[in-house]
Amino acid sequence: xxxxxxxxxxxxxxxxxxxxxxxxxxxxxxxxxxxxxxxxxxxxxxxxxxxxxxxxxxxxxxxxxxxxxxxxxxxxxxxxxxxxxxxxxxxxxxxxxxxxxxxxxxxxxxxxxxxxxxxxxxxxxxxxxxxxxxxxxxxxxxxxxxxxxxxxxxxxxxxxxxxxxxxxxxxxxxxxxxxxxxxxxxxxxxxxxxxxxxxxxxxxxxxxxxxxxxxxxxxxxxxxxxxxxxxxxxxxxxxxxxxxxxxxxxxxxxxxxxxxxxxxxxxxxxxxxxxxxxxxxxxxxxxxxxxxxxxxxxxxxxxxxxxxxxxxxxxxxxxxxxxxxxxxxxxxx
Numbered sequence: 001x002x003x004x005x006x007x008x009x010x011x012x013x014x015x016x017x018x019x020x021x022x023x024x025x026x027x028x029x030x031x032x033x034x035x036x037x038x039x040x041x042x043x044x045x046x047x048x049x050x051x052x053x054x055x056x057x058x059x060x061x062x063x064x065x066x067x068x069x070x071x072x073x074x075x076x077x078x079x080x081x082x083x084x085x086x087x088x089x090x091x092x093x094x095x096x097x098x099x100x101x102x103x104x105x106x107x108x109x110x111x112x113x114x115x116x117x118x119x120x121x122x123x124x125x126x127x128x129x130x131x132x133x134x135x136x137x138x139x140x141x142x143x144x145x146x147x148x149x150x151x152x153x154x155x156x157x158x159x160x161x162x163x164x165x166x167x168x169x170x171x172x173x174x175x176x177x178x179x180x181x182x183x184x185x186x187x188x189x190x191x192x193x194x195x196x197x198x199x200x201x202x203x204x205x206x207x208x209x210x211x212x213x214x215x216x217x218x219x220x221x222x223x224x225x226x227x228x229x230x231x232x233x234x235x236x237x238x239x240x241x242x243x244x245x246x247x248x249x250x251x252x253x254x255x256x257x258x259x260x261x262x263x264x265x266x267x268x269x270x271x272x273x274x275x276x277x278x279x280x281x282x283x284x285x286x287x288x289x290x291x292x293x294x295x296x297x298x299x300x301x302x303x304x305x306x307x308x309x310x311x312x313x314x315x316x317x318x319x320x321x322x323x324x325x326x327x328x329x330x331x332x333x
Contacts, residue, residue: 003250009055012037013062020066028068033097037063038076039084041191046084047095052257053191057198057249064202067303071146073314074103077195078188079150086178087159090148099147101159105189106152150188156180157188190264193271193314194256197249200274203307204242204281210300211235211285214292231288238284241277248273265327268320275311275320282307 005013012035019031032038040056042048049055056077063072075094079101083091093099149160158175179185212235215226225231252270255263282304286293293300311317325331 003247003254005058006054008049008051009058012040012049012051012055013058016059016062017066020063020068025069029070029100030097032063033095038080038097039095040076041081042084042091042095046088046091048080048084053194053253054250054257056191056195057201057253060195060198061202061205061246061249064199065206067203067206067306069306070100071102073192073195073199073310074146074150075100077191078103078105079148081191082150082157082178082184082188083148083159087176090159090176093147100145101148101150102146103150103188103192104152105150105157105185105192150178151175152185155182155185157185189314190256190267193320194249194252194267196310196314197252197267197270197274200278200307200310201242201246201249203303203310204238204245204274204278207281207285207300207303207307208235208238208242210303211238211288215288218290225288234284234288238281241280245270245273245277265324268315268323268327271315272317272320272324275317278307278311 015035016032016037019035019037020028023031029038036049037059039046039048040051040059041053042050044050060073060076080091080094083094083101090099090101094101145162147162149162149165151158151160157178157180159178160175164175179188212226215231215235216224218225226235248266249270252263252266254260255266260266285300286304289298289300292298295301315323322331
């Protein structure tokens with residue numbers, strides 16, 4: 001299968017590249033809203049671009065390459081299409097890049113979240129790869145703090161503001177109903193899986209490019225370390241992994257956009273492969289950087305840590321392989 005990008009997708013990718021080359025954090029989110037990137041899957045009548053998953057994965061690969069912090073897949077792939085029809089006020093803030101959304105779509109729902117009404121919250125929910133972490137609000141990066149949370153309750157998805165929830169045992173209240181059928185919940189989950197796979201592809205490419213640039217200029221015994229055969233082989237393996245991963249993500253996007261019969265196993269295959277690839281490239285990058293790769297002062301750690309977190313988000317590689325086996329009838333589970 002041959003994949004080619006249409007003009008709208010190319011224009012969106014280039015616009016996002018221009019934004020992220022100069023902006024970071026909260027400013028970058030606002031600029032992404034200004035160019036319409038956050039509404040890539042939102043219908044035009046609701047203020048979005050009206051594009052499909054083919055454009056989504058190209059957009060998120062670019063965002064992954066630049067390492068934008070925060071709940072990217074959750075906001076753009078999962079929540080934005082849901083909010084447009086069910087929570088217009090929240091949708092306006094999200095599409096403008098003024099707020100982000102995390103999504104917790106496990107069937108049982110998170111047991112540590114419950115509504116607290118108007119009582120003040122002294123902690124914030126910092127988002128990293130879809131997970132919630134306890135942190136004092138004033139010390140959290142505004143770009144990494146989600147204003148809204150989408151929770152699954154049975155066959156329904158509901159929207160909460162961050163200050164309506166606390167990390168204590170209990171059960172969420174009503175919230176704003178976004179969807180109340182299992183198909184909508186599954187579609188939201190699929191978009192999250194696909195979006196995370198695209199982010200991992202971008203992260204893998206960025207870590208590989210950083211490493212190639214480093215071994216070209218880092219010298220040992222009077223020659224670049226990139227001239228050593230061991231380094232060449234490791235980077236060649238990483239390159240092959242990335243190059244074989246990207247078409248799988250594009251194929252999954254096409255299947256999702258066209259409601260193909262094999263969309264579920266293809267998307268799971270894409271997530272499993274991108275998770276493995278990101279881990280391989282991160283390991284290779286750290287190894288080839290030597291001691292430099294372990295320092296937090298060097299930017300490689302930002303991309304490696306994000307890759308590790310996203311590899312476990314929306315299902316691990318092992319979980320998605322088990323899912324594929326069930327889909328094709330190769331498992332009794």
